[in-house]
Amino acid sequence: EVQLVESGGGLVQSGGSLRLSCGASGFTFSDHYMDWVRQAPGKGLEWVGRTRNKANSYTTEYAASVKGRFTVSRDDSKNSLYLQMNSLKTEDTAVYYCARATIKPYYMDVWGKGTTVTVSS
């Protein structure tokens, strides 16, 4: 079964750091681009960032709202995706989902259940 499972969410103070993980199973993780998407309470979906695969040099893309503070990385040997979040702000409070991108054109076809991050002031 194709599956993504996020972990690492929790309560953190403004200015703090947190690292989210996403474990993948049931597919060849190394072939796929991977994304992080978040959803603030009662709000819509916001794309956070993407890591490409090894064939594309593991390059990354970010939303402007997180660029310079968040880092997306992956470890293909562990079938894992990560989101390092630094300098957290109260507006980063959200459910964070990891998602698998299809082989070109990179739609998000598999999602985890999400992990909740709460940033307090």
Place this chain on the structure above:
Amino acid sequence: DIQLTQSPSFLSASVGDRVTITCRASQGISSHLAWYQQKPGKAPKLLISGPSTLQSGVPSRFSGSGSETEFTLTISSLQPEDFATYYCQQLNAYPVTFGGGTKVEIK
């Protein structure tokens, strides 16, 4: 950034109704658009991509169309399990963006 404007933002409909949701892009995005369905407390689910290719397992009552700046998601006969929030998404350029969502509720 490419903005996606969905309309309506809220829709009240009855079982059996035909429902159409529109997504307008602030600039041309070719066919690089997808539709997602999200139910409360659940992760989004990819329904349609490209913008008319139904994902495996998605009922044929769902259909998508459009290109460049105007796209539509149509549900031909609304079923009880279709009450949810629908989002469009563009992948033509970074940053990837989502529309604001359309909540479909029972009349």
